[in-house]
Amino acid sequence: MALTSNRVDVPVIVDESKCLDKCKACIEVCPLDVLAKNPDTGKAYMKYDECWFCLPCEKECPVGAITVQIPFLLR
Amino acid sequence: MEIINLEVDFLVVGGGTAGCMAAVKAKQKSPDSSVLVLEKANIRRSGAIAMGMDGVNTAVIPGNSTPEQYVREITIANDGILDQSAVHKTGLLGFDVIQELEEWGVKFQKDNEGKYDLKQVHRVGKYVLPMPEGKDLKKILSRQVKRNKIKVINRVMATRVLTQNGRAIGITGLDVRSGEMYVIKSKAILLCTGACGRLGLPASGYLYGTYENPTNAGDGYSMAYQAGAKLSNIECFQINPLIKDYNGPACAYVASPFGAYTANASGNRFISCDYWSGQMMLEVWRELNSGQGPVHLKMYHLDESTISEIETILFDNERPSRERFHAGRGENYRRDGVEMNISEIGLCSGHSASGVQVDEFMRTSIPGLYAAGDMANVPHNYMIGAFVSGRVAAEHAMDYIKDIDHGDVDSDFVNTEKERLLAPLNNPNGIPHTQVEYKLRRFVNDYLQPPKSPKNMKIGLEKFIDYKNVIDELGARDPHELMRCMEIHFIRDCAEMAAKASLYRTESRWGLYHYRLDFPNRNDEEWMCNTIIKKSLDNNEMTIFKEDLKPYLFDVNLNEEKYDVSVA
Structure with missing residues (x-):
């Protein structure tokens, strides 16, 4: 099956200048488990x-x- | 796929309201027993009250009301269909729960004399107790779990109940991050995985913009069904009056004691009671379909200090993002009504009355398997009911396990389950779960959203059965996507049950929840009974049949006490 990537306006915005490399607080508490660290x-x-x-x-x-x-979609 | 094997005495599946309380009570009753909480998210912020709660809705406080009065109120509100002994437990033990929560640091609203500041939202009694500082409720609960040294495994989703000779002996699960499979043996298992909140599709089209926490995909409904347990009155849907486009209540429960009320486009009242009953929802539906819509929660007639106080409660608790929702649309309660709409359908006994059949000890029809919280059919049970049912189940289960040993796991069953879990991973370019789920839930809206029509429901039922073939085409590229794929199995099972049960009960009952256009009236002669769904053990087919209600503890004359909330 052909797959494509669509651009999506996502709800969670991270300010990378503030985000701490070793902290995973947000990732651990998210009920839907939708957050992750960008390995790069x-x-x-x-x-x-x-x-x-x-x-x-x-x-x-x-x-x-x-x-x-x-x-x-709800905004 | 690696398999991790564990063995515990008591397994709690779902670390939400009911589950945290159950684990604490089990450990307190039997400190030497091993108790495990299995949670698909993280118990610190999981379940229906992840962001706290602004009040309790079923508080039976001595001096204000009695358990008997509460049972009578719910009997009438639920059109007579209930096991009063289970509802009675909520009335009997709810005050204990409130006192214990206070010891744990939860604050309830009190008046100037230090008495509980109860509010009337129900039709007759006062059972709503505000909790304006309830935002950290879940953190407080998870702290108690930790303090009692209860083992918790986060990010593992249960997928099936293991049985042996009709007895529940464990579960299979999936680590939603590592992709490992779990096989956990337990002498007793409590399912408390919440509502089926991802059944209907919200009008926004956003899959996760649901009223219920979208992690609650009907996991327990499906797992109990697949294990052969009875489920009851699945046709009694959950439908709520929410803020249009947003997933939270406009919230008359909080605002009406301050003088707010639900109004039509002209600003006039059309319901006499804001308690969430099917009858109330039917009045909202009628108003919207009579040219008198939209309906709104009206606060703009109140003074500034009152509105500020309401805002403080609503913007801090339960659904704190509502403040930015209104801000984004330039809405202000001082000027604008809160436009409301009818929510997507779900299954949730916490608000309505459909779930896994349980007795007053929260036993399902399968020995060793208990159910509590939103998924256990104890009508209108809300959060206090979840606490009580978790506690009752745990205390009963700790006696049950005393005289029994672990069962033997059927390796064929585990292998079959492993294949089911592997299927989407083996097909990484298969159809993404988002598309498969969207279409399934759109069909739910198309064919099951009340008012219900017979032919529509039949088409829906056929589509949901056929959808098993679509599920076979699912593809997952990682364990997270696999979790979502397996949740679609749960949702599909719930959709099939919802269609089957709605077709079976050939009457209308519970207002909009089961309003059939072909049978618009209530028919007590034929339908003052439970409808039971159960998987046939002979051929795995879904069966449905009537079952008598348990004799009432308290006589209620339902012919005289009609639940009517329309403003004539």
Whole structure:
């Protein structure tokens, strides 16, 4: 089957200048397990667009690097 | 695929409200027993109350109401279909739970005299107790689990219940990060995996913009069914009055005690009671279909300090993103009503009354298998009911396991399950789970969203059965995608049950939850009974039949006490 990559506006925005390389707080608390570290940069990013916009990632980030937007389809 | 084998005395599947309480109670009752909580997310922020809760809805507090009054209220609200003894437990033990939560650091609202500040949202009694600082509830619960030295395995999703001679003896599971398979033997198993929140598709089209936490995909409903347990009254859907496009309630439960109310486009009341019943939802549906819509939660007539107080509660708890939702649309409660709409359908006994059949000890029809929380059919049970049912199940299970040994795992069954788990991974270029799930849930909307029509439901049932073939085409490229693929199996099972049960009950009941256009009236003579779905052990076919209600503890005359919330 042919697969394609579509661009998606994702809800979880990570400020890479703040995100700590060794911290996984957001990844650990996400109920949907949609966050991961970019192996090239060591920064967190939204790997899967499966967000409940529930905010634990934002609340538990120790440096305020995360902003959660309402997903575009609901916004 | 590596297999990890474990053996425990008591296994709790799902570390949410019911599961955390169950684990603590099991350990307290039997400190030498091994108790394991298996959680597909992380118990610190998982389940329906991941971001806390702004109040409890079923608080029976001595001096305010009695367990009997509570049972009567729910009997009438649920049109008579319930096991009163199970609902009674919520009334009897709820106050204990509240006191224990207070010891753990949860704060409930009290009045100037230090008494619980109960609010009336139900039709008759006062059972709603605000918890304005409830945002850290889940963290407090997970701390208790830790304090009691209970073993927790996060990021493992249970996939099947293992049985031997009709008895539950363990589960299989999937590590959703490593892709390893788990086989866990346990003398008793408690399923408390929450609602089936990913059944209908929200109007936004966003798969995970559901009312329920979308991790709750009906896992327990499906696993119990596949193990041969009885499920009851699956046709009684969960449908909620939510903020249009957003996944949270407009929230009359919080706002109506302050003077807010649900209004039509003219700003007038059309329901007399904001309690979430099927009858209330039917009035909302009628209003929307009568040219009087949209309906909204009206607060703009209240004064500034009252609105600020309501905002503080609603923007901090349960659904804290609602503040930015409104901000994005330039909406303000001082000027604008909160436009409401009818949610996608789901299955959830916490709000309505469909789930795995349990008795007053939360035993399912399979020895050794218990169910609690949103997935156990104890009508209108909400969060206090989840705590109570978790506790009751755990305490009963710790007695049950005293005299039994572990069962023997059927290796053929484990191998078959391993193949089922491997199938999407072996087909990495198969159809992505997002597309397969979207189409399945769109069919749920197309054919099952009430009001229900017979031919539509029949087409839906056929499509859901055929969809087994579509599921075979799923592809997964990593363990995370595999988790989503396996969840689609759960959702499909729930969709088939929802169609089957809705076709079977040839009457209307529970307002909009089971409103059939071909049988618009309630028919107590034929249908004052449970409908039971069960997998036939002979041919694996889905069977459905009637079962008598258990005798009531308290007489309620349902002919005289009609649940009518329309404003004439």
